[in-house]
Amino acid sequence: xxxxxxxxxxxxxxxxxxxxxxxxxxxxxxxxxxxxxxxxxxxxxxxxxxxxxxxxxxxxxxxxxxxxxxxxxxxxxxxxxxxxxxxxxxxxxxxxxxxxxxxxxxxxxxxxxxxxxxxxxxxxxxxxxxxxxxxxxxxxxxxxxxxxxxxxxxxxxxxxxxxxxxxxxxxxxxxxxxxxxxxxxxxxxxxxxxxxxxxxxxxxxxxxxxxxxxxxxxxxxxxxxxxxx
Numbered sequence: 001x002x003x004x005x006x007x008x009x010x011x012x013x014x015x016x017x018x019x020x021x022x023x024x025x026x027x028x029x030x031x032x033x034x035x036x037x038x039x040x041x042x043x044x045x046x047x048x049x050x051x052x053x054x055x056x057x058x059x060x061x062x063x064x065x066x067x068x069x070x071x072x073x074x075x076x077x078x079x080x081x082x083x084x085x086x087x088x089x090x091x092x093x094x095x096x097x098x099x100x101x102x103x104x105x106x107x108x109x110x111x112x113x114x115x116x117x118x119x120x121x122x123x124x125x126x127x128x129x130x131x132x133x134x135x136x137x138x139x140x141x142x143x144x145x146x147x148x149x150x151x152x153x154x155x156x157x158x159x160x161x162x163x164x165x166x167x168x169x170x171x172x173x174x175x176x177x178x179x180x181x182x183x184x185x186x187x188x189x190x191x192x193x194x195x196x197x198x199x200x201x202x203x204x205x206x207x208x209x210x211x212x213x214x215x216x217x218x219x220x221x222x223x224x225x226x227x228x229x
Contacts, residue, residue, distance in 0.1 A: 009193055013200040016187055021204065023179040027100055027169045032162060034105030039112025044142075046117050057113065064110030070171050073103035077175045100172045108165050115157040119150035152223045159216035163209055170205070180204055 042061060045053040064072065077099040081091050123146050131141045173182035180201060188197040 004195075006193060006196055009191065009196040010199050010203075013184070013187060013191075013197050014203065017180050017184045017197070017200055018204060020179050020183045023097070023177065024169045024172075024181075027097070027104065027172055027177075027179065028166050030101045031104035031108060031169075032165045034101065035108025035112050035161075035165065038105065038109035040116055042109060042113035043116035043120060046113065047120050060106075061110040061113050064107050065114070069103065069107040069168055070174065072107060073100060073171060073175065076103045076106075096175045096177050097172070099175060100169075100177055104165065104168055104171075107168070108161060111161045111164070112158070115154045115161065116150060118157075119154040120146055122153055123149045155216065155220050155223055159213065159220070162212060162216070166208055166212065167205065170201075 042057040044050075045057040048054075077096065080099075084091055127145055127149075128141060131145045136144070169179060170181040172179045173185055176182075178186075184197050184201040188194040191197065
């Protein structure tokens with residue numbers, strides 16, 4: 001065995017850290033879902049300039065995009081319970097996993113908001129005016145004309161955000177959530193072999209990100225084909 005590198009440990013560590021892959025995927029799924037839906041709402045507030053909601057949307061997006069997601073997670077996990085206790089609300093029993101999902105969801109919603117806002121703004125104005133001219137209401141124009149085209153236009157940028165969402169799950173260990181990264185850190189402390197363990201973690205994330213990237217490229221090609229038709 002090489003004194004500074006044990007290749008066998010890399011492969012032995014893989015199934016150990018992979019046992020916590022469901023936790024990582026749970027964080028990814030729910031934070032992405034929250035980010036997608038909330039980001040769409042924020043984009044609608046911005047596009048339609050809905051008075052107070054538009055101002056709040058601008059402030060929230062500016063904060064979420066202007067500060068590191070790790071800082072947002074720490075503030076949410078440590079300071080929010082203190083603030084709520086002063087109001088008589090105790091959330092100390094809430095699992096740390098929920099705070100991770102909420103923090104990641106907030107961060108992703110800001111990014112999705114900008115993507116959707118740009119995509120909605122790029123929908124041809126002539127099509128929107130044509131929809132109104134045949135008697136469509138605002139909701140019908142949005143759901144039947146603007147949104148389908150905006151989703152097509154947003155797919156390339158959305159794929160990048162989903163990749164960021166997957167990789168940002170690695171921050172969950174900072175508040176004690178035992179996911180792939182958290183198990184890897186404890187394993188590296190047990191074996192005193194950080195390099196091999198973190199190489200195993202990188203293999204898992206690389207496989208996940210590469211697979212997701214290929215899926216989105218396939219979806220993008222399908223959407224491009226339908227647009228050409």
